Every structure is written in C-alpha cells, then in structure tokens.
C-alpha cells in the first residue's frame with residue numbers, strides 16, 4: 001500500500017539558477033550510464049563507441065556555434081570553462097601583456113579568477129554598466145592598451161538579464177587589432193545564461209572564446225564547454241591524460257557530454273517558440289505585479305531586445321528579500337534574491353550595486369526567472385500570495401523602523 005501525501009503546488013521560477021533536465025536529454029544520456037559505459041580512450045569496440053558519441057556531440061555543438069568540432073573543449077562546468085578561458089589565456093600569453101578588461105557585473109566564476117590573477121601581477125580593468133545594466137562599447141574599447149591580452153564580457157547577465165551588444169563589441173575589437181596589427185586582445189564571453197535564448201554564432205559575434213554549460217539549458221549539471229578559436233593558444237588547468245587535446249585531463253563525462261549536445265540541439269530547434277513563450281509570461285507577470293503591488297522597480301533593461309526574455313528582477317521597496325523568499329517558499333514558490341551562487345551570504349548583489357542601486361533597494365530585490373514548463377496558471381498562483389507577502393513584510397518593516 002502506498003501512502004498518498006497531498007502535495008502542495010510547486011512553482012519553480014529560478015531557471016537562472018538551474019533548469020530541470022529535459023526528458024529527451026535524459027533519454028539520450030541513459031545508454032552511456034549502462035551498456036555503452038566504455039572509456040573513450042580504449043581501443044576496443046566499447047571504447048570506440050563512447051569515443052564516437054563524444055565526437056558526434058562535438059559535431060552537433062560545433063554546428064550550433066558555427067565552429068569547428070576541434071574548437072570545442074568539454075569541461076566539468078561553466079565555472080571551469082570560465083577559469084580555463086581566463087587562466088588559460090593569461091598563462092599562455094603573459095609575456096605579451098598582463099592587462100585584462102572585464103566588467104563589474106560578471107559571474108563570480110569570472111570575477112574570482114580575475115582577483116587571483118591580480119594577485120599574480122595582472123592588471124584588471126572592471127567596467128561598470130549604466131543604471132539599466134547596459135555596457136558602453138566605447139568605454140570598453142577605450143580601455144584597451146598595448147598590453148591588453150584579453151577582454152571578457154558576459155553575453156547575458158544572470159541576475160538582471162541585461163544582454164551585452166557582443167557583435168558590436170566584437171567588431172570594434174577586430175578593428176582595433178587590424179589598425180594596430182596585433183592579434184590581441186582576445187575576446188571571451190560567458191554565455192551560460194544566453195545559450196537558450198540568443199544566437200550563438202561565434203563568427204557573427206566575433207568571439208574567440210565562449211563558455212556554455214549544461215545546467216542552464218535543460219541539460220545535465222556538472223558539464224560545460226569552452227569554445228576556443230583556431231590558432232588561439234591556451235594553457236590547461238587540469239593536467240593528466242591527453243583528453244580534449246591535452247587541454248583537460250581526465251576521463252570524459254560521456255553521458256553529460258551527450259546530454260549537453262542534446263539539450264543545445266533542442267533549444268536551437270525550439271528557439272523562437274521558447275523565446276516567445278517566456279517573454280509572454282514575463283510580460284503577463286510584470287503587468288500583474290504593477291497592477292497589484294505599489295512601489296516596485298524593474299532592475300535592469302526594459303523588457304525587449306536588451307533583456308533576457310525570461311528574467312524579471314524586481315525591487316520591492318521596504319522589504320527584506322530574504323524574508324520574502326521564506327514566505328514564498330512556504331507556499332511552494334521558488335525564486336531567488338540576487339544570484340544563487342551567493343545565496344549563503346546576505347551581502348547585497350554586486351551586480352545591482354554596480355548599477356548604482358542603493359544597498360537597501362538591492363536587498364529588497366527578488367529575481368524571477370521563467371522557463372519552458374511555466375504557465376499562466378503558475379503566475380496566477382504566485383499572484384495569489386505575493387502581494388499579501390509584500391504587504392505584510394512592509395508592515396513589519398514599518399513597525400521595526402519606529
């Protein structure tokens with residue numbers, strides 16, 4: 001006999017933290033946990049079979065990026081890909097220059113390695129966006145110096161959804177190189193949040209290195225890739241076997257690689273449909289929020305081309321976002337305050353602060369990131385609770401401040 005527990009409704013609105021693995025992705029991965037378990041480096045059939053699966057995945061992904069298969073390096077996460085790009089370029093090219101340009105709104109997977117590189121004698125220029133979270137291309141290109149070896153700018157921001165004008169920036173960097181007859185600076189982008197919603201053609205974007213991971217595109221967690229343009233040398237982080245052209249030692253995570261390729265394939269096939277679906281829901285949600293809750297502010301760009309279609313980051317004046325998260329969670333609603341990666345700290349988000357939000361407003365902000373499986377009914381459910389929660393928290397806040 002099974003005990004039936006009446007399950008509470010769950011509404012997941014934290015797709016920027018991670019996405020559920022698509023059932024077709026799981027299906028594609030399963031054989032590689034089972035009968036097709038061979039080590040890709042082994043020469044007998046089982047090994048060749050696993051090796052073949054990696055090759056096919058590489059080809060699938062290369063096509064999506066408009067790249068060559070040999071330019072895709074599989075890693076263990078988006079974080080590892082970012083580390084490999086930054087340390088990899090820094091170590092391989094430090095004799096040519098020790099200056100790196102990036103932005104104050106990058107993910108910690110970029111900011112922390114940059115801090116480490118600074119300790120090792122590199123100079124880092126971090127540029128700030130405007131109050132909408134938009135970066136100024138001219139400001140970035142003006143910061144280029146003869147010793148600048150790398151520019152790293154994220155494609156789309158994980159906290160407030162701003163989309164960077166990568167293609168325009170890429171073109172400006174190319175222009176600088178041509179005029180100065182140099183191959184530097186190389187251009188890296190962290191595209192983890194962009195991969196499901198924005199074009200990934202590395203030629204059109206003029207990108208030299210690109211980070212993508214599985215866990216944000218309905219693929220498995222613990223898998224990433226770094227695209228590295230032909231002719232761009234990087235130093236490896238992990239030494240061991242000769243896997244991934246000696247750039248990433250260790251037996252490949254075959255099921256996860258197969259899953260990442262499948263996930264990217266699915267998101268490319270349904271590109272416009274997915275984009276429209278989450279954008280419609282975001283607009284529906286935002287309209288209801290404005291109609292039902294006073295004193296709110298959309299952090300980041302207006303809904304449109306400069307913003308990820310699934311991201312609503314909202315400052316609710318005079319509340320503590322941490323408390324709101326708890327109340328929402330009690331009702332089965334999952335979203336986040338700032339980024340999940342800093343969820344254990346109560347510091348205001350570095351991204352919102354870089355946009356000149358006050359620490360108070362930053363700490364009163366909630367991030368809702370919608371996804372494939374969300375429906376209007378999910379939003380209606382959230383609106384049944386959220387206005388009351390905000391109202392109560394504001395009342396508590398008022399009592400406390402007296």
Ligand SMILES: *Cc1c(COP(=O)(O)O)cnc(C)c1O
Nearest residue numbers: 077078079107109158192193213
């Ligand atoms: C999630 C994320 C990462 C880190 O990816 P992991 O696979 O969790 O290591 C890096 N950059 C951005 C923009 C992200 O959203």
